[in-house]
Structure formats: structure tokens, C-alpha cells
Amino acid sequence: MTGPHSLFGPLDPAPDAGYVDAPSRKGFFTDTSVCIGCKACEVACKEWNDVPENLYEMLGTSYDNSHSLNANQWRHVAFIEQPAGRSSVGLPPSIGDAAPSRDSVDLGMPTLGAAPTDVPDDAKPDFRWLMSSDVCKHCTHAACLDVCPTGSLFRSEFGTVVVQDDICNGCGYCVAACPYGVIDRRRGPEGDPKVGIAQKCTLCYDRLTDNQRPACAQACPTESIQYGDVDELRERASARVATLHEQGVMDARLYGNDPDDGVGGTGAMFLLLDEPEVYGLPPDPVVTTKDLPQMARRAGMAAAAMLAGAAVSFLRRTP
Amino acid sequence: MVPDAEFTSYYGRPIVKAAPWEHDIAYYLFTGGVAAGSSLLAAGADLTGRPGLRRVARLGSLGGLLSSIVFLVHDLGKPSRFLNMLRVAKLTSPMSVGTWILSIHGPFAALASMSELVGMLPARWQPAPVRLLLALGRPAGLAGALTAPPVAAYTAVLLADTATPAWHDAYEELPFVFCGSAAAASGGLGLIGAPLAESGPARAFAVGGALVELAAERRMERSMGISVETLHDGDAGRWMRMSLGLTAAGAVGAVVGRRSRVLSALSGAALMAGSFSTRMGVFEAGLASAKDPKYTVVPQRERLARGEPVRHEH
Numbered sequence: 250m251t252g253p254h255s256l257f258g259p260l261d262p263a264p265d266a267g268y269v270d271a272p273s274r275k276g277f278f279t280d281t282s283v284c285i286g287c288k289a290c291e292v293a294c295k296e297w298n299d300v301p302e303n304l305y306e307m308l309g310t311s312y313d314n315s316h317s318l319n320a321n322q323w324r325h326v327a328f329i330e331q332p333a334g335r336s337s338v339g340l341p342p343s344i345g346d347a348a349p350s351r352d353s354v355d356l357g358m359p360t361l362g363a364a365p366t367d368v369p370d371d372a373k374p375d376f377r378w379l380m381s382s383d384v385c386k387h388c389t390h391a392a393c394l395d396v397c398p399t400g401s402l403f404r405s406e407f408g409t410v411v412v413q414d415d416i417c418n419g420c421g422y423c424v425a426a427c428p429y430g431v432i433d434r435r436r437g438p439e440g441d442p443k444v445g446i447a448q449k450c451t452l453c454y455d456r457l458t459d460n461q462r463p464a465c466a467q468a469c470p471t472e473s474i475q476y477g478d479v480d481e482l483r484e485r486a487s488a489r490v491a492t493l494h495e496q497g498v499m500d501a502r503l504y505g506n507d508p509d510d511g512v513g514g515t516g517a518m519f520l521l522l523d524e525p526e527v528y529g530l531p532p533d534p535v536v537t538t539k540d541l542p543q544m545a546r547r548a549g550m551a552a553a554a555m556l557a558g559a560a561v562s563f564l565r566r567t568p
Numbered sequence: 569m570v571p572d573a574e575f576t577s578y579y580g581r582p583i584v585k586a587a588p589w590e591h592d593i594a595y596y597l598f599t600g601g602v603a604a605g606s607s608l609l610a611a612g613a614d615l616t617g618r619p620g621l622r623r624v625a626r627l628g629s630l631g632g633l634l635s636s637i638v639f640l641v642h643d644l645g646k647p648s649r650f651l652n653m654l655r656v657a658k659l660t661s662p663m664s665v666g667t668w669i670l671s672i673h674g675p676f677a678a679l680a681s682m683s684e685l686v687g688m689l690p691a692r693w694q695p696a697p698v699r700l701l702l703a704l705g706r707p708a709g710l711a712g713a714l715t716a717p718p719v720a721a722y723t724a725v726l727l728a729d730t731a732t733p734a735w736h737d738a739y740e741e742l743p744f745v746f747c748g749s750a751a752a753a754s755g756g757l758g759l760i761g762a763p764l765a766e767s768g769p770a771r772a773f774a775v776g777g778a779l780v781e782l783a784a785e786r787r788m789e790r791s792m793g794i795s796v797e798t799l800h801d802g803d804a805g806r807w808m809r810m811s812l813g814l815t816a817a818g819a820v821g822a823v824v825g826r827r828s829r830v831l832s833a834l835s836g837a838a839l840m841a842g843s844f845s846t847r848m849g850v851f852e853a854g855l856a857s858a859k860d861p862k863y864t865v866v867p868q869r870e871r872l873a874r875g876e877p878v879r880h881e882h
Contacts, residue, residue, distance in 0.1 A: 311579065396660065398653050398656075398658065399656065417646070418646045418649035418650055418652045419645015419649070420644055420645070421643075424587060425732050429584070430582060434645050435645075446645050526578070529577065529583060531584070533868040537730055539878075540736070544743075547740055547741075547742075549721070550744075552743070555604075555717040555747040559608035559612060559751070562609075562769040562770075
């Protein structure tokens with residue numbers, strides 16, 4: 250943790266954390282243009298990682314009923330219903346056509362209403378659905394890890410960020426530090442041994458060490474969630490967004506793929522079809538510790554001023 | 569009045585998460601400040617022969633420290649594991665650095681305070697070990713004083729080094745607000761407890777601290793951007809208005825009432841209450857700013873619109 254980019258700037262996090270001969274950095278590329286909102290990722294994650302029930306709350310806003318990423322929800326499918334024409338360019342009639350290298354596959358998913366071909370264009374629904382499976386970003390510069398006072402959060406050899414459950418004392422600092430609002434302190438259910446400590450996606454650390462894909466990627470029926478080497482995923486993401494742009498989906502954009510961005514690029518990157526904030530993501534997040542040297546300088550100045558002020562208060566005052 | 573900024577969000581839900589901290593942490597910001605400032609006043613009073621001021625300051629330091637520890641441990645999700653704070657020393661974690669600052673300052677300050685306590689015992693209850701403790705009072709107190717300012721200052725970095733908009737946006741000025749507030753509160757305690765003949769330095773420290781706090785707070789409000797709204801609205805707004813009134817009144821009262829024991833004590837109480845209100849206000853503003861996605865989205869959006877995304881320059 251002493252490199253010139255240790256607080257900000259591009260770097261490979263595992264070697265920076267001191268690993269020698271670390272495996273290549275692993276991550277996710279979540280292509281939301283093929284997400285069908287099935288929530289298989291949510292279920293697989295809960296099953297594999299033994300994540301207990303989430304707060305059950307009917308939100309009344311969309312088909313999203315898992316609310317947010319939190320200590321009991323390590324994958325969260327955001328579900329957005331938008332009026333059509335909100336975006337500058339609409340989606341092509343069938344998003345399946347957007348992947349020219351392969352034919353669309355019938356997944357046996359239930360359909361709603363009449364088959365699209367039977368409906369004249371002007372009678373089609375005037376809205377669109379956006380679905381995106383959100384997850385911990387496994388930042389290159391992870392604020393949660395930086396601020397953790399116990400060393401419970403650590404950088405794995407795969408470049409991911411993982412909580413050691415038996416070390417965390419539940420101070421909650423990581424919760425406030427995460428620029429994406431991912432990590433949280435577990436509040437329930439009562440009796441769960443991890444109540445009171447910080448919890449989030451581990452990128453299935455225990456599967457990676459056995460050369461297995463994370464559970465969510467394994468379960469995803471449309472390959473919306475892709476797992477692999479971050480370098481390769483970045484290339485795959487760039488190729489995919491180029492394909493979509495070629496096909497006229499000009500709203501497609503990548504999120505988290507830039508190693509020069511405010512968090513040094515993320516291990517989990519996304520292809521989005523609207524602005525990040527529409528999906529509940531910050532548009533231009535910055536790791537808070539980027540400013541830590543200046544914070545420390547200002548605190549040093551204030552502390553020196555306080556010491557001087559105390560000394561001056563006693564000057565030339567004899568009792 | 570600035571019109572409400574236009575922004576989109578995911579059904580109005582928060583982006584960053586508010587710190588899962590109870591009011592314990594706001595109370596700690598106050599008691600830690602009292603402890604730090606009192607430690608400074610106690611050493612000065614000890615060196616300049618003001619036993620009355622030294623006594624109240626050393627007791628204030630001990631009381632502040634003990635209550636700080638209680639608040640800090642109580643707020644942990646797993647209080648039984650609080651010692652895990654000491655298994656690493658991490659410069660990137662203000663909480664780790666703060667824990668070590670407290671671990672160094674605490675024993676010295678506590679030793680000086682213990683010395684003060686045993687000094688209050690009748691002479692016949694002061695056998696040799698107790699006399700040793702008495703002799704250690706001054707050096708321990710000096711070491712405590714030198715390590716005290718970081719105790720008051722680091723809490724500002726603790727809050728600022730987060731994604732909580734109203735805390736991070738305030739990082740330039742918050743250390744001065746908190747150190748000023750600590751001086752005002754501890755000086756105020758001196759004004760309450762010390763006799764008039766000895767309270768001069770406490771008065772100067774308190775009034776100086778109050779002025780720094782008020783000035784730095786105004787400056788902070790101008791530099792924060794839109795998250796400053798959370799310092800004006802709701803509970804935080806009420807606390808900050810109380811802070812302004814009490815701190816200003818306490819400072820004026822401390823100067824005007826310098827020949828009156830009663831007025832001095834009342835002013836000291838007002839300064840302490842003002843400092844407490846500042847801590848509560850800043851704490852509540854941070855939580856409010858995290859709960860509204862506006863304070864996360866709008867500044868980032870505006871930065872992008874200006875063509876100034878945060879990117880590493882090669």
C-alpha cells in the first residue's frame with residue numbers, strides 16, 4: 250500500500266496489496282441489455298452463501314421486491330418501468346437480435362398477452378422495462394476496505410474485497426464509506442450469528458478457490474452475468490457496447506470499466522441502457538480516501554492551532 | 569432561494585447508505601472534544617499554578633474519556649470484539665488511527681486525572697505508592713496535553729472520510745469546527761468549575777474556540793455545495809440554529825460576565841450546550857444527506873455536465 254496510485258489511479262489491486270504471483274484479477278461483467286429480471290442470481294447467491302431472508306417489503310413501485318443491496322441481499326435485480334420515448338433512441342424490436350453471433354433461444358419463459366407480431370406498432374405498450382442485477386463492485390480502490398479499522402475487510406488474491414466474519418466488530422465505518430451503498434451491517438433475523446457485522450458479496454471466494462464460477466453467474470440463464478478475468482471482461486464489454494451502438498442502441502454505455510475513473514475501475518462492471526442513477530448507481534463515484542491526505546493535512550493544521558490556542562490562553566495571565 | 573435541482577434516481581431511493589450509527593457517536597464527538605480540551609487546560613493550569621482549574625479540567629478529561637469509551641464500544645455491532653480495533657494500525661482508516669490516538673492519549677490523561685483524585689484524599693491516606701502517583705501527575709498530564717489535539721481533530725476526518733455527502737463535502741473546514749467546538753466546550757467546563765481568580769485561561773480558550781468554531785462553520789457552509797441544505801433543514805437545522813445561538817451567547821456572556829461567578833458559569837454551560845448542538849447538527853446532517861439520493865447524484869451530475877469527471881491524469 251505504498252505505490253503512487255495506492256489511493257487513486259489505475260493499478261492491479263492484488264499485487265498492490267502484497268500478493269506475489271497472484272492469479273489474474275477476477276470480476277463480473279453484467280450486461281443488462283440481456284437481463285430478463287428472473288432473479289435466478291438472487292436466489293443462487295442466497296442459496297450458496299446462506300444469506301438469510303431480506304427485509305420483506307412491498308414497495309409498490311415496480312417488480313423489484315428485494316429492495317436494495319444490503320447485508321442480506323448480495324445480488325439485487327433493479328427493475329425500472331419507463332415511459333417509451335424517454336430515451337433518445339429506443340431499443341430494437343427484439344433485443345435478441347442484438348447479439349448477431351447467436352440465435353435467440355426460447356427459455357420457456359411465460360409471455361404476457363398476445364405475441365408481438367400480432368400487435369400493430371401503435372398498439373404496443375408505450376413503456377419499456379429496464380432490468381439490472383446489481384452487485385458489489387469490488388473496486389480497485391475500495392473505500393470500505395481502506396477505512397476498515399480491524400482489517401476484517403481484505404483484498405483477496407483474486408483482487409476482490411471480502412469480509413472476514415470472525416474479525417469484524419461491527420463498527421459500521423465501511424457502510425458509510427462505500428460510494429455505491431453496497432455493504433451493510435446485518436440487522437436480522439434475530440439469532441443469526443452474523444447479526445451486527447458487515448456483510449456483502451464475496452464474489453463467491455469459496456468457489457473461486459475451487460476454480461468454479463460464482464453462483465450468480467452460474468445460474469444466470471441469459472449470460473447477462475458474465476464472470477472472468479477483469480482484463481478480458483473489459484474487452485468483452487467494449488465489444489458488446491460497440492455492437493449495440495452499431496445496431497442503433499445508442500443508449501448503451503459501460504459503467505465501471507475505466508481504470509482511470511474515481512474508484513480506479515471496478516471488478517464488477519456493467520452495460521447499462523440509461524443513466525446510472527436510473528438504476529440507483531452514482532453517476533461519477535469517487536473513493537473517499539482519494540482526499541484523505543488533504544483531510545489529514547487540514548486536521549493537522551486544526552490540531553496545531555488548538556495546541557497553540559491553549560498555550561496562548563495561558564500567556565501573560567498570572568493567577 | 570435556489571430552485572430544486574432536477575435529477576433522476578431509482579424510485580427516489582438512497583444511493584449511499586447512512587452510517588448505521590446511533591446518537592452514541594454524536595455524543596462521543598462531544599465528550600471526546602471535552603476530554604481533549606480539558607487535558608490541555610489541565611496541563612496549563614498545572615504549570616501556571618491554578619489548582620482549581622487544574623482539578624475541574626482533569627476531572628473533565630477523565631469523565632470525557634470514560635464516557636467516550638462507553639459510547640464507542642456501545643455503538644459497535646459486536647461490542648465484545650471492540651479490542652479487534654487494536655489488531656492492526658491502518659493509516660488509511662481514520663477510525664484505526666483514532667483508536668491508536670486514544671490509546672496513547674488515554675492512559676496519560678487518565679494517570680493525570682487519577683493523580684488529581686488521590687490528591688483529594690486526606691494526607692494520612694496517601695502512602696508511598698499514592699505519593700508516586702501524585703508525582704507522576706505533571707509529566708503524565710503534559711504527555712496527555714501534547715497528545716490531546718489529535719483526539720479533537722481526528723473525529724472530523726472520521727466523518728469526512730466517508731461517502732456521506734454532507735460530511736465529505738465539509739472535509740476542509742470540519743477539523744477547525746470540531747477543534748474550535750472542543751475548545752469552547754472544555755473552556756466552558758472550566759468556567760463552570762474553576763474559581764474566578766483562576767478561570768482566565770479557560771475563558772480565553774473558550775471564547776477563542778467559540779470564535780473559531782463560528783467562523784469555520786460559516787466558511788464550511790459556503791464550501792460544501794448543495795449538501796449544505798441538510799445543515800439547515802429538519803433536526804440538523806434545529807441543532808445548528810441552537811448551536812449558533814448558544815455558542816454566540818456563551819462567548820459574549822463569558823467576556824461580559826468575567827467578574828461574575830454566576831454569569832461565567834452560565835456562559836460556560838451555554839458554550840458546552842452549543843458545542844453539543846454542533847456535534848448533533850453535523851451528525852444528523854450527514855445521515856440526512858445520505859438518505860436523499862439528490863446529494864449524491866446532483867453534485868456528480870453537475871461535475872459531469874461541466875466536463876469535469878473525476879479521472880486519473882496520466
